[in-house]
Amino acid sequence: xxxxxxxxDLKVLSGAFFxxxxxxxxxxxxxxxxxxxxxxxxxxxxxSILATVYISFMLWRLGIGHSIRALGEYRSIVLGSLTxxxxxxxxxxxxxxxxxxxxxxxxxxxxxxxxxxxxTRVLNISKRERYGTSSGVLYLCTGLGFTLGVxxxxxxxxxxxxxxxxxxxxxxxxxxxxxxxxxxxxxxxxPHRPLGEVLKLMRTRRVKMVGSLxxxxxxxxxxxxxxxxxxxxxxxxxxxxxxxxxxxLARALTSLGGGTLSxxxxxxxxxxxxxxxxxxxxxxxxxxxTPLSLGLGILILGCQSGVVxxxxxxxxxxxxxxxxxxxxxxxxxFWRDLGVVTAILGGQYLRVALGTIRAPLIAFxxxxxxxxxWSLKLEEVR
Numbered sequence: 001x002x003x004x005x006x007x008x009d010l011k012v013l014s015g016a017f018f019x020x021x022x023x024x025x026x027x028x029x030x031x032x033x034x035x036x037x038x039x040x041x042x043x044x045x046x047x048s049i050l051a052t053v054y055i056s057f058m059l060w061r062l063g064i065g066h067s068i069r070a071l072g073e074y075r076s077i078v079l080g081s082l083t084x085x086x087x088x089x090x091x092x093x094x095x096x097x098x099x100x101x102x103x104x105x106x107x108x109x110x111x112x113x114x115x116x117x118x119x120t121r122v123l124n125i126s127k128r129e130r131y132g133t134s135s136g137v138l139y140l141c142t143g144l145g146f147t148l149g150v151x152x153x154x155x156x157x158x159x160x161x162x163x164x165x166x167x168x169x170x171x172x173x174x175x176x177x178x179x180x181x182x183x184x185x186x187x188x189x190x191p192h193r194p195l196g197e198v199l200k201l202m203r204t205r206r207v208k209m210v211g212s213l214x215x216x217x218x219x220x221x222x223x224x225x226x227x228x229x230x231x232x233x234x235x236x237x238x239x240x241x242x243x244x245x246x247x248x249l250a251r252a253l254t255s256l257g258g259g260t261l262s263x264x265x266x267x268x269x270x271x272x273x274x275x276x277x278x279x280x281x282x283x284x285x286x287x288x289x290t291p292l293s294l295g296l297g298i299l300i301l302g303c304q305s306g307v308v309x310x311x312x313x314x315x316x317x318x319x320x321x322x323x324x325x326x327x328x329x330x331x332x333x334f335w336r337d338l339g340v341v342t343a344i345l346g347g348q349y350l351r352v353a354l355g356t357i358r359a360p361l362i363a364f365x366x367x368x369x370x371x372x373x374w375s376l377k378l379e380e381v382r
Contacts, residue, residue, distance in 0.1 A: 056108020
């Protein structure tokens, strides 16, 4: 029944994100092990590929308005989606570090373009009282695609190897590109904003607070893509696939519910619940590093990763008019990408330096708990 009431463009975007993240999105979970096995690059060198994607993504968040005005909203979405597919094709066909690094930089631009324009389009075609629900639908489809992709790509990698896995990821990503051809043209173009105005917006109290919470929340995703992805296959073999798949599944299932709940009880309370629970889960996993405790921790981190971005996207709709939304989204989600980079590189460094996975789990768990308390003040900040 709800599907009939969804705007057409929301259905198209959700379908495209489903396939893109079943392919290019899900391959991130296997990228570091794949590069470790197929190249002679060191740990920090192959980890830097994925970190570069998110560094580029982060920096382009601040200036993506210039690109959107030059290309238009529709072309920004379509061309942005093509960089996902291009990166997968590069990993499949090349072992060149400079080329892979260059494609990581390009993918960062594409991700910023796709998520900023896609998120803006979702808000602009939705009613104000349904911002959380519409955001949840987009993240639900993204998370389901990621989950199915982790299972399908992981099984393919186990059975036929990494190249076969990347061939499948390439085909799935192409399907997502094709779905976007059905998206309606046009859209709202952001006004010209100098970089100084973007930086000024980032210093406003509410954007600083939400950005900080985005940064902390994103540590969970970066931790999963970096330290956990590199650790699990070596420690638990085939069981690592089940552990890994629980994260995007939980993220998908809580995206819609978290967004709808935030429409009803407030954004701050929902963020506090998600961050507090995940902090306790990480500390538990650090104390008892078993498949069961790690699986529970990953599951709860997935819930947090589903709730926080959905709620933040809805919050951007609350505080910004349509023409300012790309600017606000860039300012808020800049910190999310910085969190992913920090967790990928920082988590790997702590694990290599201290020789245990417990160190990053404890560090990030304590940070989550502190920010859970802080997020309760969100409703007071204007």
